[in-house]
Amino acid sequence: MFYNVETEMQYMKNCVIHYFSGTGNTQRAAGILFEQLNKPGIGKCALNNIEQNSSVPLDSHAIHIFMFPVYAGAAPAIMVHYLMNLPSVQGGSAAIIAITGRTEHRHGDPMQALDQASRILARKGFQVQLTDAVEAVANFGQFLNPPTPEAQQQILREADARIREIAEQIRQQQTSIRISAIWIKYAAWCLWAIYTVLARRVLGKLYVADQACTGCGQCAHFCPAAAIRLFHGVPRWNFQCEGCQRCMNICPTHAIQVSFLRLFVMLMTTVLFPIAVFIHFLALHGIVLSLFFTVLTTIGVVVCADVVVFLLELIPAMRYLTTASHTRRYRRYLAPDFLKTLARTHRDSRNSLDNSSRGY
Numbered sequence: 001m002f003y004n005v006e007t008e009m010q011y012m013k014n015c016v017i018h019y020f021s022g023t024g025n026t027q028r029a030a031g032i033l034f035e036q037l038n039k040p041g042i043g044k045c046a047l048n049n050i051e052q053n054s055s056v057p058l059d060s061h062a063i064h065i066f067m068f069p070v071y072a073g074a075a076p077a078i079m080v081h082y083l084m085n086l087p088s089v090q091g092g093s094a095a096i097i098a099i100t101g102r103t104e105h106r107h108g109d110p111m112q113a114l115d116q117a118s119r120i121l122a123r124k125g126f127q128v129q130l131t132d133a134v135e136a137v138a139n140f141g142q143f144l145n146p147p148t149p150e151a152q153q154q155i156l157r158e159a160d161a162r163i164r165e166i167a168e169q170i171r172q173q174q175t176s177i178r179i180s181a182i183w184i185k186y187a188a189w190c191l192w193a194i195y196t197v198l199a200r201r202v203l204g205k206l207y208v209a210d211q212a213c214t215g216c217g218q219c220a221h222f223c224p225a226a227a228i229r230l231f232h233g234v235p236r237w238n239f240q241c242e243g244c245q246r247c248m249n250i251c252p253t254h255a256i257q258v259s260f261l262r263l264f265v266m267l268m269t270t271v272l273f274p275i276a277v278f279i280h281f282l283a284l285h286g287i288v289l290s291l292f293f294t295v296l297t298t299i300g301v302v303v304c305a306d307v308v309v310f311l312l313e314l315i316p317a318m319r320y321l322t323t324a325s326h327t328r329r330y331r332r333y334l335a336p337d338f339l340k341t342l343a344r345t346h347r348d349s350r351n352s353l354d355n356s357s358r359g360y
């Protein structure tokens with residue numbers, strides 16, 4: 001069902017679906033859209049997984065469809081980076097589909113994700129004709145137990161049906177822009193700034209591999225942000241994390257947990273410490289100088305604290321403390337067949353990927 005865009009590009013006439021997916025919901029939705037738009041007599045379509053092809057030539061006669069999961073009310077950094085680096089396509093048509101997360105009790109919300117992507121595409125000369133959101137299974141497994149398998153099936157069934165409706169709208173070239181309330185846009189903009197600059201980087205730093213880790217390296221191999229390195233067979237996370245949740249869900253032994261110790265240390269060093277330092281300096285200096293000192297000292301303290309926790313994690317006797325976690329009792333979630341497709345696409349592109357050069 002999935003084709004490499006480089007081989008498909010030459011046949012492309014009508015549409016290209018550019019997508020990023022952390023745990024497979026977006027990839028599943030992109031696959032269904034591809035099937036719907038790639039029927040004889042309707043049009044030709046190509047799929048571009050931006051994780052594999054970070055830059056493709058754009059055909060201004062095609063409609064370009066951008067699909068991504070919503071992180072903290074916005075588009076993932078990897079997608080923002082991709083959109084910003086697109087060449088200008090004056091008059092090109094675009095559609096944006098954000099994939100949100102739903103649980104048994106809470107609906108998903110794209111917040112400012114659609115506006116954010118629309119703004120970037122408009123600057124590139126695209127005419128955005130359709131923006132919409134589709135609710136799939138919530139995958140924020142670091143702090144939210146994914147829905148039960150029955151609920152997952154129900155949510156995915158509804159998501160699949162919704163994608164088919166959107167495919168019909170695209171086929172009929174309908175214009176449909178989803179508008180969110182103005183206060184949501186501004187609130188979500190602040191959330192995005194905090195998430196992109198700080199929170200997503202810290203999310204990776206919360207992970208620890210517990211005793212179940214076999215050192216297989218799958219987490220590092222499939223990380224889209226090259227945020228994991230194996231150190232003597234044990235995964236270590238750097239500050240490049242995208243927050244996609246793939247590693248903890250892909251681990252075959254469910255060894256990846258959110259460490260209580262790391263959570264405590266990161267909260268102290270990235271939230272409480274900077275607030276205290278800023279208030280302290282503000283009494284003595286102006287806002288600008290106080291901000292400067294706060295950022296500088298916070299970076300120093302975070303790096304030092306990270307090294308101390310890392311050293312503690314190396315001591316076998318401290319394992320009960322360093323791997324204590326709430327996520328051990330959480331379910332893991334990957335969209336059906338995601339692992340199979342991921343393995344194939346990574347194998348296909350292994351030679352052309354320069355993993356180490358990525359990071360957003």
Ligand SMILES: Cc1cc2nc3c(=O)[nH]c(=O)nc-3n(C[C@H](O)[C@H](O)[C@H](O)COP(=O)(O)O)c2cc1C
Pocket residue numbers: 020021022023024025026027068069070071072073074099100101102107108109110111135136137138139140141243244245335
């Ligand atoms: C860090 C993070 C933040 C998220 N923020 C939101 C959000 O603001 N709104 C929402 O509806 N879903 C949110 N989600 C849920 C995902 O967008 C949702 O599960 C999506 O379907 C995942 O798609 P994927 O499987 O293609 O990665 C978040 C997930 C993560 C990991």
Ligand code: SF4
Pocket residue numbers: 209212213214215216217218219220235250251252253254255256
């Ligand atoms: S995927 Fe799991 S078992 Fe394999 S190295 Fe990563 S944490 Fe360890």
Ligand code: SF4
Pocket residue numbers: 204222223224225226227228237240241242243244245246247248
């Ligand atoms: S470390 Fe990599 S795979 Fe894990 S959540 Fe971060 S970006 Fe995703």
